[in-house]
Amino acid sequence: MDVILILRILLALALASAAAVNAIGPGFVREEFDRWGYPGWLLPSVALWEAVAAGVLCTPFFRFGAALALIALAGVYVSLVRSREWLRLQYPALLGALAMIALVR
Numbered sequence: 001m002d003v004i005l006i007l008r009i010l011l012a013l014a015l016a017s018a019a020a021v022n023a024i025g026p027g028f029v030r031e032e033f034d035r036w037g038y039p040g041w042l043l044p045s046v047a048l049w050e051a052v053a054a055g056v057l058c059t060p061f062f063r064f065g066a067a068l069a070l071i072a073l074a075g076v077y078v079s080l081v082r083s084r085e086w087l088r089l090q091y092p093a094l095l096g097a098l099a100m101i102a103l104v105r
Contacts, residue, residue: 007101008058012058012065015050015051015072016054019051020047036079050069053069069095073095077092
């Protein structure tokens with residue numbers, strides 16, 4: 001199996017799980033969005049965006065899915081930097097690296 005395909009699948013799984021958590025919207029996630037000052041409608045919108053990105057990563061248009069993932073991750077980066085949560089940037093940075101690899105390969 002191609003290494004890039006494996007990376008795409010891992011990225012798609014990570015995005016799909018994030019989409020599921022955001023779609024369910026447990027209390028700690030809603031509290032986090034509130035603390036960041038985001039409106040209530042943004043959480044399900046992010047969940048939908050992540051789900052679409054995960055799905056498109058599994059198609060021949062995977063580069064578009066990688067671009068969608070990078071846009072979603074940009075929001076995560078901005079949120080964590082604004083709130084000075086530096087240590088929480090590690091996982092999103094790894095996902096961003098996977099998305100960049102999928103985008104350029």
